[in-house]
Amino acid sequence: MKNHLRLGLFIFLTPVLLWLLLLIIVPHIELLIMSLHGKNDTGDMVWTLANYRHFFTEEIYWYTFVRTALYAIIVTILTFLVTFPVAFYITKVVSPRLTGFLTILLLMPFWVSELVRVYGWMILLRESGVINHLLVSTGLLKVPVEMLYNDISMLMGLVYTSMLFMVVPLISSLESMDDSLIEAAHDLGASPTTIFLRIIIPYAAPGITSGAIVVFMLALGNYLTPKLMGGKNSLWFTEQIYNEFIASFNWNQGAAFGFLLLALSSILIWSGLKISRQHLGKALS
Amino acid sequence: MKKLLIFATITMMWLVTTAQAAEPLKILTWKGYAPQQLVDKFEKETGIKVELTLTNNEEMIAKLRATRGAGFDLAQPSQDRISSVQAEFKIYQPMDYSKIDSAQIIPSMLEAVQKNTKVGDASYGVPFCYGTSGLIVNTKLAPEAKDYSALLDKAYAGRISYRLKRPTLIALAFAGGDNPFAKYDDPAAYKKLMDGVAAKMIAAKPYVKNYWSNGDALLEMIRSGEVTVAMGWDNGGWKLHAENPDIDFVAPKSGALGWIDTFAIPAKAKNVDGAYKWINFIMRPENAAVFSNMEKYATASKDAAKYLDADVRDNISRSFTAADIDNIKWYPPVSAEIEQLEGKILDMVKAAQ
Numbered sequence: 001m002k003n004h005l006r007l008g009l010f011i012f013l014t015p016v017l018l019w020l021l022l023l024i025i026v027p028h029i030e031l032l033i034m035s036l037h038g039k040n041d042t043g044d045m046v047w048t049l050a051n052y053r054h055f056f057t058e059e060i061y062w063y064t065f066v067r068t069a070l071y072a073i074i075v076t077i078l079t080f081l082v083t084f085p086v087a088f089y090i091t092k093v094v095s096p097r098l099t100g101f102l103t104i105l106l107l108m109p110f111w112v113s114e115l116v117r118v119y120g121w122m123i124l125l126r127e128s129g130v131i132n133h134l135l136v137s138t139g140l141l142k143v144p145v146e147m148l149y150n151d152i153s154m155l156m157g158l159v160y161t162s163m164l165f166m167v168v169p170l171i172s173s174l175e176s177m178d179d180s181l182i183e184a185a186h187d188l189g190a191s192p193t194t195i196f197l198r199i200i201i202p203y204a205a206p207g208i209t210s211g212a213i214v215v216f217m218l219a220l221g222n223y224l225t226p227k228l229m230g231g232k233n234s235l236w237f238t239e240q241i242y243n244e245f246i247a248s249f250n251w252n253q254g255a256a257f258g259f260l261l262l263a264l265s266s267i268l269i270w271s272g273l274k275i276s277r278q279h280l281g282k283a284l285s
Numbered sequence: 286m287k288k289l290l291i292f293a294t295i296t297m298m299w300l301v302t303t304a305q306a307a308e309p310l311k312i313l314t315w316k317g318y319a320p321q322q323l324v325d326k327f328e329k330e331t332g333i334k335v336e337l338t339l340t341n342n343e344e345m346i347a348k349l350r351a352t353r354g355a356g357f358d359l360a361q362p363s364q365d366r367i368s369s370v371q372a373e374f375k376i377y378q379p380m381d382y383s384k385i386d387s388a389q390i391i392p393s394m395l396e397a398v399q400k401n402t403k404v405g406d407a408s409y410g411v412p413f414c415y416g417t418s419g420l421i422v423n424t425k426l427a428p429e430a431k432d433y434s435a436l437l438d439k440a441y442a443g444r445i446s447y448r449l450k451r452p453t454l455i456a457l458a459f460a461g462g463d464n465p466f467a468k469y470d471d472p473a474a475y476k477k478l479m480d481g482v483a484a485k486m487i488a489a490k491p492y493v494k495n496y497w498s499n500g501d502a503l504l505e506m507i508r509s510g511e512v513t514v515a516m517g518w519d520n521g522g523w524k525l526h527a528e529n530p531d532i533d534f535v536a537p538k539s540g541a542l543g544w545i546d547t548f549a550i551p552a553k554a555k556n557v558d559g560a561y562k563w564i565n566f567i568m569r570p571e572n573a574a575v576f577s578n579m580e581k582y583a584t585a586s587k588d589a590a591k592y593l594d595a596d597v598r599d600n601i602s603r604s605f606t607a608a609d610i611d612n613i614k615w616y617p618p619v620s621a622e623i624e625q626l627e628g629k630i631l632d633m634v635k636a637a638q
Contacts, residue, residue, distance in 0.1 A: 063638055
């Protein structure tokens with residue numbers, strides 16, 4: 001009987017293990033080996049740490065990384081500020097019958113691919129676009145202004161594309177919250193601010209944490225939105241990796257950047273968890 | 286038993302032959318290089334199905350390098366991007382020129398491509414089409430834009446667009462009075478030259494609207510008047526000229542940059558026969574003319590001229606004087622080292638505020 005169970009477990013586990021091994025672990029090992037190789041002065045491939053050293057010695061590389069990470073943090077905070085009221089409204093304010101309908105309404109735009117959504121924003125915001133046309137024809141503006149290709153439009157695009165991943169965990173954590181907790185606090189004379197900070201936020205913390213991790217990683221690893229909406233100033237770290245692979249043919253350097261992105265973003269998330277005193281296991285459960 | 290054996294053999298043979306007939310021709314190419322009309326005609330003529338993957342020079346090389354030359358039967362890189370890539374990564378197989386109907390191709394161009402794509406004893410390319418990069422200008426709104434230096438000119442602030450790729454660096458170096466091609470063999474001098482170009486680009490960055498990466502998006506911006514001076518391919522300017530006579534391709538004073546795109550066969554191509562068939566098919570004058578009339582690129586097919594539309598023939602004489610044609614700077618083969626150096630400089634320009 002026990003042997004049977006083990007065999008069954010083994011059979012069911014094999015696809016998962018194969019998936020992990022062949023599609024994730026093996027390619028990463030190859031990338032790791034690649035990142036540790038480089039050309040020496042005579043043009044031969046040798047083991048070296050030069051690719052990693054370049055990241056720290058060449059100003060432009062770590063500058064791009066710091067910029068990308070800072071913007072990803074800003075995007076995470078903005079996304080939280082935008083989606084929390086929405087999630088609260090859906091779960092606590094409207095009648096429960098509408099909750100499902102409103103959630104579907106929120107999910108709807110995400111049935112369309114990210115590329116199409118970004119182009120949609122570009123049509124709205126560009127100089128000869130819809131919003132400029134409306135503003136000029138109503139006389140609010142004399143000449144159309146360019147709203148695309150700056151950091152603000154890029155941030156907006158990133159917040160928009162990652163909203164879903166914040167709102168879903170927020171809704172699920174707020175849904176399980178008992179309304180009577182808020183009512184009791186109210187009856188005992190707590191102000192709305194106190195209720196928000198001492199009751200609602202701590203209760204929703206696991207949802208906030210998991211949403212924030214996902215949004216941060218998505219923003220950090222995004223390629224499309226910064227390139228299309230950010231325009232001329234928006235060198236994103238992922239674009240740097242793409243450039244190393246595609247434009248410079250330097251796969252070794254690109255692989256090293258990939259690992260640095262993995263390591264540095266893990267460190268950022270770990271320190272975020274420490275600062276907010278959250279636990280990864282609790283946030284993901 | 287014998288019957289069964291014969292039956293099995295016949296089925297096997299049938300399977301093998303149909304499998305061969307069904308082997309599609311996978312072409313890795315640029316947008317517009319294989320018009321649907323010609324693909325249909327080719328399928329009808331040979332029974333070979335054509336599968337297209339659209340890309341650009343850099344991604345073409347990366348894709349073939351990732352598979353060590355497998356997955357595609359025909360690629361269309363620019364002639365200057367073949368020899369160094371082939372020497373290092375071995376992603377193409379030698380071209381068998383006896384299988385090419387060379388009477389269909391402009392002889393001087395075939396010879397030049399053969400010379401420029403030579404690695405060891407073998408050559409790797411056959412010319413397909415050629416053209417230039419220069420300026421696409423709205424001549425009504427920017428009448429003074431005659432050279433690449435207009436891309437750095439404050440007079441067109443917010444109305445300028447170019448690609449953040451190597452042709453822009455090279456063009457601006459020419460506009461500054463230098464010859465970057467002469468410094469290909471001396472990376473240190475080349476870097477110094479390009480650092481100077483980058484400094485100018487960073488200083489003039491506020492005037493740029495954006496760095497375009499998609500040709501159609503660029504044409505749309507020029508069409509709507511958002512951009513009045515852009516660096517781009519001649520055929521794009523000519524396409525817009527047909528819609529709006531104010532817009533045209535301008536051959537810059539310091540010389541348009543001339544490129545030749547080729548056919549090259551990847552090292553592990555499965556349908557090599559199909560690839561040669563496609564090359565000979567598309568270089569046939571009447572077929573090459575269909576492509577030229579549609580996309581406005583000049584073809585390397587020798588006798589295509591008589592099938593060309595009048596306005597396509599006019600394009601060249603309108604944009605180029607005889608002196609402009611002599612002044613075209615054709616890209617020599619470029620080494621990987623130069624490209625890496627340029628990549629870093631371009632990153633610097635993009636990151637600068």
